[in-house]
């Protein structure tokens with residue numbers, strides 16, 4: 001496998017002169033509910049970036065509202081339009097490392113950086129007539145997919161949802177939990193799925209005062225406890241991991257490779273979830289993978305969830321040999337009434353297989369893009 005850092009250093013020069021920014025909105029099949037809030041429409045910013053001959057696509061997929069993180073679709077659009085794109089376009093970057101450095105200087109918003117960085121990487125691959133997978137030296141293999149089930153008002157509705165979405169089509173089942181919706185949620189799911197691989201994601205809803213909940217859940221043979229405590233509560237997570245056998249997985253806490261190193265050295269987790277959006281692109285994700293690999297900590301690929309472009313990017317990286325658990329990326333039809341990529345992302349034998357082809361393998365359907373675009377900004381220099 002190629003060393004991505006050598007590759008990044010030798011990827012230039014890069015001059016981007018054209019950008020199209022599409023803010024899109026696609027209805028969801030059902031609300032996506034986690035411990036801190038819910039969304040009923042998928043909003044995302046899709047970015048086409050190139051030089052007139054070649055282009056790549058990026059996605060900025062902050063969750064609508066501000067309950068998941070401080071980044072929002074409105075904020076990302078505004079930063080891209082008003083500061084980041086005008087600063088990046090029509091300049092020569094000697095390499096992708098230089099572009100990344102500039103993005104870090106321009107904005108702390110990783111959802112914005114991720115859109116530009118991933119689009120620029122695809123541009124580099126297209127220019128070399130390679131797929132991104134070939135460019136990164138990542139193998140072509142099916143990616144095991146896991147089903148995620150959000151929060152429901154009561155156990156009967158939760159069980160209906162589990163039956164409807166059928167976890168047996170997937171490699172495992174993940175349940176969202178929150179305070180007062182936890183132990184009975186797991187027991188209700190277990191009664192339906194038996195020994196099927198299962199775990200919980202708390203999206204940071206708990207603290208050490210809730211230790212007894214996790215001690216009780218420790219007897220449920222769960223694969224992991226994902227992000228039990230607040231994003232910055234590494235000490236609490238260390239204490240929890242001392243008290244339970246179930247591995248703690250960190251998600252929201254890990255924004256950088258340095259976060260991953262600190263969490264692992266503090267023994268605050270035994271598994272790391274990586275999201276391209278949360279960490280700001282491929283290079284930081286690859287650095288996190290490297291840190292986890294040095295410490296034998298397994299990683300897996302999460303999702304916001306994104307639309308097709310962001311999902312395809314995540315799937316491409318999830319084929320990296322160090323990814324050990326099924327991804328959260330699900331087929332397009334799981335959450336959305338439609339998508340802008342073609343072919344649709346589909347499940348087969350519990351896995352998703354990226355199509356062969358340039359870039360990330362999927363194409364953007366221009367008609368659908370037009371249908372779901374709320375605002376379009378063109379930068380043509």
Ligand SMILES: [Mg+2]
Pocket residue numbers: 201203226227251252273302
């Ligand atoms: Mg999570």
